[in-house]
Every structure is written in structure tokens, then in C-alpha cells.
Amino acid sequence: MNDFLFPPSATPAIPVEGGGLYPVNRIFCVGRNYAAHAAEMGTEAATDAPFYFTVTPAHMLLSGAVLPYPPGTGNFHYEMELALAIGKPVFRAAPEDAADAILGYCCALDMTRRDVQIQAREQQRPWDLGKDVEGGAVFAPLTRAGDFGAVASQRIHLAVNGEVRQDANLSELIHSPAAIVAHLSGFYHLAPGDMxxxxxxxxxxxxxxxDEITGGIEGLAPIALSIGAAE
Known part of the structure; x- marks a missing residue:
């Protein structure tokens, strides 16, 4: 018997190719990590060091879901991303050691209330309402790092209703996955469950x-998301 006043939510988890589930405890997101995207947003890329925002794990969805158009926005944007899963504890890691902490990679979508985010940015306020959207972090199944290989020049792309909208390659990342893990581990005790x-x-x-969103990264399971009617 426990003293919970109501049943706790189930632990969100991502399927792993080959079997098993990866339970998600925290979701960290890197901002402005491609120079061309920073330019299209009218800002400068974060070349000196990564910066971050977070998304509530309870807000995540899995590939193939239907996401109702969210309230409070009239400009809801897709963002196709490479996500990584931490597989062992890491704290204050050197860049050359950080890659060993990466269990695997997957395709992900960061769905954004762009109008709300930009308004917050202009007012020098946090991005939470723009970025931490219910259902706004979407993950495809994880592929283990050894099966994916080194992050290099793999194509990353996204289409809406079959029309390609994003088409780049991972060599355009300003900060590599290992560099991100090393930097973030200087501020947090990263552990299994961190995406x-x-x-x-x-x-x-x-x-x-x-609208139907589809995306992919060479070597990883593809991702899909349907946008449903507002509730």
C-alpha cells in the first residue's frame, strides 16, 4: 500500500531497435546548433558553447502519433533533429570520453509554438510556453550507437505532406554529440534516462x-507525426 493521492503516471519510454524500452527521465534540447537555421531565425548560431532548454518527459510522444493542434498558437512549427540517449552515468567528462556515454541515437521532432517563442525571446523571457508543448517532443525508435556508427555526414531530412522542407546533413552540426555531452555534463550528473x-x-x-510530417536520418528508424484538429 502507498500514500499516493492519485495513481502516478507511467514512465515514458522509447522502443529500442532489437528489443527493450529506454525509460526517459529528462529531455535536454540544444538551441541554434546549425548556422543556417540560426540565420533563418534572425539570430546568431551558438558557436562558443551549446545552450539548452528542457522539455517535460510527460510531454513526449512516439513516432506515428496524432498530435492535436495545440492551444495558444497560430504558428506551430516542426523541427527535425538527431537525438541521443545517455547510457551510463557521466559527470564532468572530457570530450574524448563523452562519446562512451551515448547508448544510442534516434530521429526526433521538436514541435514549437513559434509565435510564442519569438514573443518570449523579444521580451527576454524564458521559452517554456513556446517549446515545452504537450506532445511536442516526438521520438522514433532508438538505434544503438554501435549499430549507427560515427555521426558524420548522414542526411537529415523532413517532409510535410510529401514535400521536402528540411534537407541537410549531420556534418553541419556546430557542436557534435560528444561535445554536447561533455559540455552538459559540466552542469548536470547525466545518467541513463537522459535524452x-x-x-x-x-x-x-x-x-x-x-498535415502529415515524415522525416529521417540515414541509418536510423524514420519518424512520422500527424497533426490533428485542435481540441
């Missing part, structure tokens, strides 16, 4: 109810 979304390339844009 890190590494940023989006240029070509972001709005979607509306009825």
Missing part, C-alpha cells in the same frame, strides 16, 4: 491540422 536533442537544420516552418 538530448541536438538541434535542427534550416527549413523549419508551420503546419496545420491535417
Amino acid at each position: 538530448i536533442m541536438t538541434g535542427t537544420p534550416a527549413g523549419v516552418g508551420p503546419v496545420v491540422a491535417g
